[in-house]
Amino acid sequence: MKAAVFHGVEDIRIQEWPQPHCGPKEVLVKVSYCAICGTDLRIFYHGHKKVNPPAIIGHEITGVIEKVGESVSQSDFRAGDPVTVVTSVGCGHCRLCQRGWYNLCPDTRAIGYFWPGGFAEYLLVPEEAVAQQAIIRLPEKLSLLDGTLVEPLSCVINGQSYLNIRDGETVVIFGGGPVGLMHACLAKAEGASQVLVVDPDFERLERFGKKFEGLILLDPKKVKVKEEVARLTAGAGADVVITACPVKQAQLDGLEILAGRGRISFFGGLPKDDSLITLDANLIHYRELSVFGAFASNRKDYLKAAQLLVSGVIPAEKFITRVFSLEEIVEGLHQIKQGAVLKAVVKIDSVKKGIKEE
Ligand SMILES: [Zn+2]
Numbered sequence: 138m139k140a141a142v143f144h145g146v147e148d149i150r151i152q153e154w155p156q157p158h159c160g161p162k163e164v165l166v167k168v169s170y171c172a173i174c175g176t177d178l179r180i181f182y183h184g185h186k187k188v189n190p191p192a193i194i195g196h197e198i199t200g201v202i203e204k205v206g207e208s209v210s211q212s213d214f215r216a217g218d219p220v221t222v223v224t225s226v227g228c229g230h231c232r233l234c235q236r237g238w239y240n241l242c243p244d245t246r247a248i249g250y251f252w253p254g255g256f257a258e259y260l261l262v263p264e265e266a267v268a269q270q271a272i273i274r275l276p277e278k279l280s281l282l283d284g285t286l287v288e289p290l291s292c293v294i295n296g297q298s299y300l301n302i303r304d305g306e307t308v309v310i311f312g313g314g315p316v317g318l319m320h321a322c323l324a325k326a327e328g329a330s331q332v333l334v335v336d337p338d339f340e341r342l343e344r345f346g347k348k349f350e351g352l353i354l355l356d357p358k359k360v361k362v363k364e365e366v367a368r369l370t371a372g373a374g375a376d377v378v379i380t381a382c383p384v385k386q387a388q389l390d391g392l393e394i395l396a397g398r399g400r401i402s403f404f405g406g407l408p409k410d411d412s413l414i415t416l417d418a419n420l421i422h423y424r425e426l427s428v429f430g431a432f433a434s435n436r437k438d439y440l441k442a443a444q445l446l447v448s449g450v451i452p453a454e455k456f457i458t459r460v461f462s463l464e465e466i467v468e469g470l471h472q473i474k475q476g477a478v479l480k481a482v483v484k485i486d487s488v489k490k491g492i493k494e495e
Pocket residue numbers: 174175176196197288289
């Protein structure tokens with residue numbers, strides 16, 4: 138089969154690769170689309186400890202079931218079903234896995250990291266993943282293209298599940314990439330009356346963010362975010378902050394602008410060799426602030442994400458601004474890095490040229 142194989146930093150090659158064989162407890166998917174995630178970008182430019190080259194990355198996958206292993210219950214899936222696949226695969230045995238929190242398993246082996254991912258013509262869903270119900274059948278009304286947003290949106294849903302956003306609240310999001318803007322749309326849908334999105338790459342934020350109604354876009358190079366939040370909340374501060382970026386200062390600034398009983402999600406991780414911050418614990422103490430983490434997602438978040446895409450709460454067409462062919466994947470990575478596209482999707486079974494321009 139044809140695959141985009143990651144051989145090392147800034148080295149992805151389109152080449153022939155052995156097509157996986159579908160064992161009795163596995164499921165083979167013919168990949169239709171795989172979106173490029175910020176993590177794919179990091180792997181391409183910096184490498185990743187869980188990705189051992191040569192490897193096939195990509196985890197925002199949709200496709201059609203090609204073959205169902207003979208020991209897999211045929212009532213669950215049939216050849217021809219349109220599906221996506223949950224990224225996190227747990228060990229299946231530990232306490233966290235038993236609660237269904239596969240994303241938090243200490244031995245989690247994710248698809249597109251440990252297991253080969255979606256930038257190839259076929260994807261083998263490993264036995265463990267099949268057993269953990271990682272295969273999600275896409276709703277009829279969700280296209281295979283738009284279905285690539287189920288994975289990133291599921292992570293957003295998991296993150297916000299801790300935050301309890303209520304009617305009339307003010308939410309501030311640091312980071313205006315696709316995930317930050319998904320957070321913004323979801324926060325509005327949850328009832329937030331003011332949603333502010335902050336990003337120093339203000340050009341990109343304005344170009345893509347202005348397509349979403351009712352967001353307040355801030356350029357931190359031009360305005361003081363703290364003052365702006367105070368002005369918009371009559372001095373009270375933000376109820377919720379989400380850091381959808383790998384930036385320490387956003388976490389620190391975020392804590393400072395919270396109102397009493399405010400909640401903050403450290404949604405974006407920090408670089409692994411630079412993850413210590415010094416924060417004012419008394420801010421948390423006196424204001425009764427809550428600090429939450431969020432990492433990846435699980436099946437139930439995928440199911441909700443698919444529904445939010447079908448209902449249009451998350452307007453897929455405003456997020457996917459460009460589709461690349463598999464041959465153009467490196468170009469896609471470059472364009473994301475340059476901020477020229479919001480969400481880029483790779484069409485796996487296409488031959489040439491992008492089919493959707495911004
Ligand atoms: Zn992702």
